[in-house]
Amino acid sequence: MPRRRRLRKVVAPPGFKGYRPHGCKKASKASIELLYEEYEALKLADYDIMNHDAASKLMGVSRATFARIYESARRKIAQALVEIRPIETVFGNAHLEGYWLLCNNCNARFTMPEELDQKICPMCKSVDQISVISKQ
Numbered sequence: 415m416p417r418r419r420r421l422r423k424v425v426a427p428p429g430f431k432g433y434r435p436h437g438c439k440k441a442s443k444a445s446i447e448l449l450y451e452e453y454e455a456l457k458l459a460d461y462d463i464m465n466h467d468a469a470s471k472l473m474g475v476s477r478a479t480f481a482r483i484y485e486s487a488r489r490k491i492a493q494a495l496v497e498i499r500p501i502e503t504v505f506g507n508a509h510l511e512g513y514w515l516l517c518n519n520c521n522a523r524f525t526m527p528e529e530l531d532q533k534i535c536p537m538c539k540s541v542d543q544i545s546v547i548s549k550q
Contacts, residue, residue, distance in 0.1 A: 421509040422451035422483070423474040431521055432502035433494075446494040449506030452487030459484055519543035 427450060451473070458469035470480035494501045515524055517535035524536055533544040 419507050420475065422454070422507060423472070424450045424454045424508045424510050425472075427510060428453045428503045430503065432500055434500040435498045438498050440498060443497065443499045445500040445502045446490050447504045448487065448490055448501050449504055450508040450510075451483055451506050452490065453503060454508070455480060455484040456487045456491075516545050517543055518545055 428448075432445065454473060455469065458464045458472060459466065462469075464472070466480050466484070467477050470477040473480060473483075475483070491501065493499070515533055516522070517524070517538060517540055519540040520535060520538040522535055522537040532541060534541055535544060
């Protein structure tokens with residue numbers, strides 16, 4: 415029986431639900447699912463320019479696991495670009511750092527102190543469409 419997968423720490427969720435190819439004449443194919451931990455690995459290695467050792471410690475995984483997550487993310491993005499397929503973000507096997515909320519009306523992800531009784535979306539000002547993504 416394999417070991418249980420350790421949750422990968424994600425500092426902040428992606429600020430988008432997905433990307434779609436622009437100007438494509440072909441019919442839309444099935445989308446590529448980019449996991450939150452794959453997005454985080456790409457962000458840390460390519461955007462924040464961290465080495466794999468430092469990034470793996472930040473995500474709470476081994477360096478080898480980080481390298482596998484990073485490679486998987488790069489392959490998925492390459493596949494989406496070459497095959498002209500949309501990319502969607504999926505929660506995956508991650509836990510978000512801190513307290514994050516999701517507005518089901520405009521899909522904005524944001525953080526807010528837990529002490530506040532009323533949760534209001536900062537983007538669309540919706541009150542009743544808020545759900546908790548992560549709570550530590």
